[in-house]
Amino acid sequence: MLFHVAITVRIPHDVTPERIKQLSSREHERAAELQRQGNWLHLWRVVGKFANISIFEVETPAELHEILESLPLHPYMEVEVTALCRHPGSLAEVD
Amino acid sequence: MLFHVAITVRIPHDVTPERIKQLSSREHERAAELQRQGNWLHLWRVVGKFANISIFEVETPAELHEILESLPLHPYMEVEVTALCRHPGSLAEVD
Amino acid sequence: MLFHVAITVRIPHDVTPERIKQLSSREHERAAELQRQGNWLHLWRVVGKFANISIFEVETPAELHEILESLPLHPYMEVEVTALCRHPGSLAEVD
Amino acid sequence: MLFHVAITVRIPHDVTPERIKQLSSREHERAAELQRQGNWLHLWRVVGKFANISIFEVETPAELHEILESLPLHPYMEVEVTALCRHPGSLAEVD
Amino acid sequence: MLFHVAITVRIPHDVTPERIKQLSSREHERAAELQRQGNWLHLWRVVGKFANISIFEVETPAELHEILESLPLHPYMEVEVTALCRHPGSLAEVD
Amino acid sequence: MLFHVAITVRIPHDVTPERIKQLSSREHERAAELQRQGNWLHLWRVVGKFANISIFEVETPAELHEILESLPLHPYMEVEVTALCRHPGSLAEVD
Amino acid sequence: MLFHVAITVRIPHDVTPERIKQLSSREHERAAELQRQGNWLHLWRVVGKFANISIFEVETPAELHEILESLPLHPYMEVEVTALCRHPGSLAEVD
Amino acid sequence: MLFHVAITVRIPHDVTPERIKQLSSREHERAAELQRQGNWLHLWRVVGKFANISIFEVETPAELHEILESLPLHPYMEVEVTALCRHPGSLAEVD
Amino acid sequence: MLFHVAITVRIPHDVTPERIKQLSSREHERAAELQRQGNWLHLWRVVGKFANISIFEVETPAELHEILESLPLHPYMEVEVTALCRHPGSLAEVD
Amino acid sequence: MLFHVAITVRIPHDVTPERIKQLSSREHERAAELQRQGNWLHLWRVVGKFANISIFEVETPAELHEILESLPLHPYMEVEVTALCRHPGSLAEVD
Numbered sequence: 001m002l003f004h005v006a007i008t009v010r011i012p013h014d015v016t017p018e019r020i021k022q023l024s025s026r027e028h029e030r031a032a033e034l035q036r037q038g039n040w041l042h043l044w045r046v047v048g049k050f051a052n053i054s055i056f057e058v059e060t061p062a063e064l065h066e067i068l069e070s071l072p073l074h075p076y077m078e079v080e081v082t083a084l085c086r087h088p089g090s091l092a093e094v095d
Numbered sequence: 096m097l098f099h100v101a102i103t104v105r106i107p108h109d110v111t112p113e114r115i116k117q118l119s120s121r122e123h124e125r126a127a128e129l130q131r132q133g134n135w136l137h138l139w140r141v142v143g144k145f146a147n148i149s150i151f152e153v154e155t156p157a158e159l160h161e162i163l164e165s166l167p168l169h170p171y172m173e174v175e176v177t178a179l180c181r182h183p184g185s186l187a188e189v190d
Numbered sequence: 191m192l193f194h195v196a197i198t199v200r201i202p203h204d205v206t207p208e209r210i211k212q213l214s215s216r217e218h219e220r221a222a223e224l225q226r227q228g229n230w231l232h233l234w235r236v237v238g239k240f241a242n243i244s245i246f247e248v249e250t251p252a253e254l255h256e257i258l259e260s261l262p263l264h265p266y267m268e269v270e271v272t273a274l275c276r277h278p279g280s281l282a283e284v285d
Numbered sequence: 286m287l288f289h290v291a292i293t294v295r296i297p298h299d300v301t302p303e304r305i306k307q308l309s310s311r312e313h314e315r316a317a318e319l320q321r322q323g324n325w326l327h328l329w330r331v332v333g334k335f336a337n338i339s340i341f342e343v344e345t346p347a348e349l350h351e352i353l354e355s356l357p358l359h360p361y362m363e364v365e366v367t368a369l370c371r372h373p374g375s376l377a378e379v380d
Numbered sequence: 381m382l383f384h385v386a387i388t389v390r391i392p393h394d395v396t397p398e399r400i401k402q403l404s405s406r407e408h409e410r411a412a413e414l415q416r417q418g419n420w421l422h423l424w425r426v427v428g429k430f431a432n433i434s435i436f437e438v439e440t441p442a443e444l445h446e447i448l449e450s451l452p453l454h455p456y457m458e459v460e461v462t463a464l465c466r467h468p469g470s471l472a473e474v475d
Numbered sequence: 476m477l478f479h480v481a482i483t484v485r486i487p488h489d490v491t492p493e494r495i496k497q498l499s500s501r502e503h504e505r506a507a508e509l510q511r512q513g514n515w516l517h518l519w520r521v522v523g524k525f526a527n528i529s530i531f532e533v534e535t536p537a538e539l540h541e542i543l544e545s546l547p548l549h550p551y552m553e554v555e556v557t558a559l560c561r562h563p564g565s566l567a568e569v570d
Numbered sequence: 571m572l573f574h575v576a577i578t579v580r581i582p583h584d585v586t587p588e589r590i591k592q593l594s595s596r597e598h599e600r601a602a603e604l605q606r607q608g609n610w611l612h613l614w615r616v617v618g619k620f621a622n623i624s625i626f627e628v629e630t631p632a633e634l635h636e637i638l639e640s641l642p643l644h645p646y647m648e649v650e651v652t653a654l655c656r657h658p659g660s661l662a663e664v665d
Numbered sequence: 666m667l668f669h670v671a672i673t674v675r676i677p678h679d680v681t682p683e684r685i686k687q688l689s690s691r692e693h694e695r696a697a698e699l700q701r702q703g704n705w706l707h708l709w710r711v712v713g714k715f716a717n718i719s720i721f722e723v724e725t726p727a728e729l730h731e732i733l734e735s736l737p738l739h740p741y742m743e744v745e746v747t748a749l750c751r752h753p754g755s756l757a758e759v760d
Numbered sequence: 761m762l763f764h765v766a767i768t769v770r771i772p773h774d775v776t777p778e779r780i781k782q783l784s785s786r787e788h789e790r791a792a793e794l795q796r797q798g799n800w801l802h803l804w805r806v807v808g809k810f811a812n813i814s815i816f817e818v819e820t821p822a823e824l825h826e827i828l829e830s831l832p833l834h835p836y837m838e839v840e841v842t843a844l845c846r847h848p849g850s851l852a853e854v855d
Numbered sequence: 856m857l858f859h860v861a862i863t864v865r866i867p868h869d870v871t872p873e874r875i876k877q878l879s880s881r882e883h884e885r886a887a888e889l890q891r892q893g894n895w896l897h898l899w900r901v902v903g904k905f906a907n908i909s910i911f912e913v914e915t916p917a918e919l920h921e922i923l924e925s926l927p928l929h930p931y932m933e934v935e936v937t938a939l940c941r942h943p944g945s946l947a948e949v950d
Contacts, residue, residue: 001251002139003273004148005333012298013867013930031184042137042150042187044097044179047920048860048934052182053099055137061191062275065332075298079333083142083193083273085252089126090138096916098938100713107678108202108265142251143195143258143269156712156856157940163713170678174713178858178938180917192329194338203392203455221374232327232340233375234287237368237441238385238448238459243289245327273332279316280328286441288463290523297488346381346522347465353523360488364523368383368463370442382519384528393582393645411564422517422530423565424477427558427631428575428638428649433479435517463522469506470518476631478653480808487773536571536807537655543808550773554808558573558653560632572804574813583677583740601849612802612815612852614762614844617730618670618744622847623764625802653807659791660803666821667899668843669908696944707897707910708945709857712938718859720897726761727845748763748843748902750822754886755898765903772868821902828903835868839903 001057002041003064004082008051011076026072039067055084096152097136098159099177103146106171121167134162150179191247192231193254194272198241201266216262229257245274286342287326288349289367293336296361311357324352340369381437382421383444384462388431391456406452419447435464476532477516478539479557483526486551501547514542530559571627572611573634574652578621581646596642609637625654666722667706668729669747673716676741691737704732720749761817762801763824764842768811771836786832799827815844856912857896858919859937863906866931881927894922910939 011020034040042055058064068079106115129135137150153159163174201210224230232245248254258269296305319325327340343349353364391400414420422435438444448459486495509515517530533539543554581590604610612625628634638649676685699705707720723729733744771780794800802815818824828839866875889895897910913919923934 003332004139004141013870015298028184032186035186043182043185044099044150045182045920046099047178047180047858047916048923048936053177053179055139060275061273061332064273065275065330068333081273081333082148083251083254083271084139084148085142085250085255087138087140087147089123091127091130092137098712108205110678140255142193142255143271155940156938159938160710160712160940176713176938178916178919178936180915180920194329194331203395218374222376225376232377233372234289234340234369235372235445236289237370237383237445238461242372243367243369245329272338274329274338275332277328277330277337279313281317281320282327288522300488345465346463349463350465350520350522366463366523368441368444368461370440370445384519384521393585408564412566415566422567423562424479424530424559425562425635426479427560427573427635428651432562433557433559435519462528464519464528465522467518467520467527469503471507471510472517478807490773535655536653539653540655540805540807556653556808558631558634558651560630560635574804574806583680598849602851605851613847613850614764614815615730615847616764617668617726617843617845618733618746623842623844625804652813654804654813655807657803657805657812659788661792661795662802669899669901693944697946700946707947708942709859709910709939710942711859712940717942718937718939720899725845726843729843730845746843747908748821748824748841749899749908750820750825750902752898752900752907754883756887756890757897763902775868825900825902841903 001059002084003056003058003061004084005054005056005064005068006051006080006082007054008049008078009073009076010050010078011073023072030071034067039063096154097179098151098153098156099179100149100151100159100163101146101175101177102149103144103173104168104171105145105173106168110171118167125166129162134158191249192274193246193248193251194274195244195246195254195258196241196270196272197244198239198268199263199266200240200268201263205266213262220261224257229253286344287369288341288343288346289369290339290341290349290353291336291365291367292339293334293363294358294361295335295363296358300361308357315356319352324348381439382464383436383438383441384464385434385436385444385448386431386460386462387434388429388458389453389456390430390458391453395456403452410451414447419443476534477559478531478533478536479559480529480531480539480543481526481555481557482529483524483553484548484551485525485553486548490551498547505546509542514538571629572654573626573628573631574654575624575626575634575638576621576650576652577624578619578648579643579646580620580648581643593642600641604637609633666724667749668721668723668726669749670719670721670729670733671716671745671747672719673714673743674738674741675715675743676738680741688737695736699732704728761819762844763816763818763821764844765814765816765824765828766811766840766842767814768809768838769833769836770810770838771833783832790831794827799823856914857939858911858913858916859939860909860911860919860923861906861935861937862909863904863933864928864931865905865933866928878927885926889922894918 031040031043035043039056039058040054041057044053046053056064056067058067064081068074071077126135126138130138134151134153135149136152139148140146141148151159151162153162159176163169166172221230221233225233229246229248230244231247234243236243246254246257248257254271258264261267316325316328320328324341324343325339326342329338330336331338341349341352343352349366353359356362411420411423415423419436419438420434421437424433425431426433436444436447438447444461448454451457506515506518510518514531514533515529516532519528521528531539531542533542539556543549546552601610601613605613609626609628610624611627614623616623626634626637628637634651638644641647696705696708700708704721704723705719706722709718710716711718721729721732723732729746733739736742791800791803795803799816799818800814801817804813806813816824816827818827824841828834831837886895886898890898894911894913895909896912899908901908911919911922913922919936923929926932
């Protein structure tokens with residue numbers, strides 16, 4: 001099943017640049033892993049913001065929760081999850 | 096370029112069911128056409144709402160505006176457009 | 191899987207009382223059916239409002255969408271869907 | 286009587302991981318106790334967030350307030366309480 | 381138990397003045413009845429608005445819901461209910 | 476004249492528990508004094524929150540401002556003041 | 571005592587221009603009367619909107635409510651009242 | 666002086682297409698006139714909406730109000746005005 | 761020209777009382793100066809808040825910006841500026 | 856293509872004045888460079904706020920994102936991007 005996930009990252013200004021760099025690097029590794037597994041279908045940057053919009057494909061809502069909690073930047077993320085389903089007007093064979 | 100478009104449809108309750116049916120049918124035709132042209136990349140229904148989330152690929156913002164204005168249900172749509180760009184963590188070859 | 195669904199009903203004031211009565215009666219029948227099927231696990235009235243809070247159990251998000259669209263009062267409903275999952279602190283054997 | 290309680294936990298980022306672990310562990314113990322007593326009827330995690338949705342059964346609003354204040358993570362919680370009552374369409378023998 | 385109830389009345393402009401007068405008159409009668417019964421403890425007008433703030437005393441949340449639904453202007457009311465309890469700093473013998 | 480005052484207390488998490496205890500104790504003393512003087516007519520706790528709803532009776536708006544500024548927890552309070560007047564449907568001899 | 575009053579006028583589009591003209595003319599007469607009486611101290615138009623910001627001087631909040639209710643356009647007004655008091659930094663002999 | 670003006674047009678759905686066409690045509694004429702006079706410096710369409718963002722240059726706030734009120738679609742416009750001034754970092758000789 | 765300025769002061773709780781006292785004292789001096797110059801026409805305290813509502817008279821929007829930036833408490837202020845103009849119903853000879 | 860960018864700067868109060876001065880100076884240099892390159896078409900200060908409204912011209916949304924991320928004050932900016940297109944009523948030869 002598909003979920004639309006809007007993530008805004010808000011890192012407190014007294015976290016050191018080293019720490020941010022380290023977390024971002026681990027975040028990219030984890031994101032790559034989830035994309036290769038087929039869970040993280042789409043990942044786009046929102047222009048002008050430290051924010052992204054993603055589409056996740058998971059077996060259950062619980063799996064999505066585990067995935068989001070496993071992200072290294074998760075403690076600094078504001079996450080909005082929206083459940084999606086097939087649109088009657090969509091021509092896509094798979095969503 | 097890619098745009099995230101969130102559309103909520105609010106049809107006033109005194110529009111006749113025939114009119115809604117007619118507009119919805121024309122909306123599906125136009126949506127199919129735009130998907131086949133490659134402009135309407137993704138189209139998902141938001142669960143529980145008369146709303147959808149879409150990704151459009153267009154040459155210019157003006158093209159997106161023309162496309163959205165050409166939708167038969169457009170007079171009843173609330174539209175939120177968000178400009179997207181490639182995310183540094185995305186593995187996709189094309190977005 | 192479980193979804194939290196908050197529904198507010200807003201009936202335009204020029205809908206006739208007969209029509210409201212008819213729709214409400216059909217709404218109760220459909221709600222009873224969905225409760226007996228095990229899809230509508232919990233249904234509570236919000237005190238002071240024409241609104242309710244419900245827990246639905248469905249196989250897929252798409253099933254939830256179909257159920258909500260099948261409600262006779264659906265055209266007058268504002269619906270907010272929230273995906274739930276098991277809480278690590280919950281003692282419930284089933285949620 | 287029943288209350289719907291939506292809780293979002295916001296732990297300031299300079300609270301140490303040890304302190305969070307300690308509070309979370311005590312929170313789970315207290316939650317278990319309240320579930321066994323029959324006050325905390327339902328407890329679900331909101332997908333993607335450090336937030337939960339619960340149904341409490343109490344004798345009085347004051348009892349609910351005491352219960353919520355007794356939670357170890359309470360100082361970091363944003364709490365929204367909604368009074369519920371039986372829905373005329375509900376088939377449940379007990380809510 | 382006590383509930384704080386904030387009511388805003390929004391009468392659509394095409395309701396006739398006769399109808400409004402009739403409903404307002406019946407509203408005052410019902411309000412008087414509920415005050416004499418001891419359910420409607422306090423009733424104040426919000427300055428500048430067609431709105432009031434009230435304190436209700438009821439046996440159960442369900443009783444409050446029935447009372448609010450029994451108000452003749454109820455179809456045009458926006459109602460916000462807040463559960464109250466005794467404040468530790470209050471000197472009142474009864475609230 | 477009467478004012479409805481909604482107060483939410485937000486104490487920053489790095490204020491020490493001793494300081495909070497001290498301020499709360501002084502707050503209760505001052506609240507008792509103002510209740511005995513007849514300025515603080517009603518004081519209720521909002522269930523689940525560090526918040527209260529109060530009715531103040533004062534000679535002038537300026538007197539209300541002085542009273543609110545004199546509260547020991549005032550630096551941590553979010554205060555919303557609403558001017559009240561007699562409701563035409565109220566049976567109360569005094570409000 | 572002084573109150574800041576922000577008024578936005580929203581006239582439904584099916585009120586006839588004659589009716590609006592008539593109400594506006596009566597509104598100006600009433601506003602002039604209240605200014606001459608010394609109740610309506612200041613009256614400014616908000617640029618670009620059918621809205622104004624005013625300062626009223628009245629004996630009691632109830633007097634302000636009566637004044638606002640007496641305005642011919644009152645049924646179409648959204649009114650926000652804010653209680654004011656003397657600012658310690660103000661040099662004005664009278665406010 | 667410069668003002669940023671954000672305009673959203675909301676035409677009620679029972680205004681006839683002929684009327685909308687007529688008003689839009691007159692709106693374009695008036696907009697052209699104001700651009701030629703040098704009052705309407707910039708005019709952009711917001712993608713996906715019946716909305717625009719403009720920069721006006723006027724002698725006084727009152728002149729801006731008169732200009733906005735003179736627009737044929739003004740009765741259906743939501744207008745937000747923001748006062749601008751020269752930015753210390755701007756290289757423009759004229760703004 | 762006239763501007764309505766709504767200012768809320770939010771001083772972080774770890775600024776020392778001495779610093780606040782010093783800034784407030786300098787704020788009052790600067791406010792007095794601006795009132796004597798005729799720029800700060802009206803200054804009122806909002807009851808219950810560390811906030812004020814003011815009317816400024818300036819030659820240009822830029823002059824208003826400079827004035828607001830010159831206030832000693834400016835770094836802690838949230839400022840909302842609204843452009844005003846003469847109301848057709850105002851009897852004031854000068855606004 | 857054109858984008859409307861609204862930027863609010865919020866510098867935490869414990870950043871030193873030296874640091875702010877340094878960042879602001881580098882911000883002005885970068886802004887000058889982007890204006891000379893023709894990317895930053897318009898830049899206005901919002902009166903009364905540490906905020907600006909700008910129009911950017913870029914080849915792609917990604918270019919806009921890179922530009923905004925390159926601003927020295929970017930970590931303290933709240934950025935809202937709105938895609939613009941030519942307005943049918945605009946007389947401008949170039950926007």
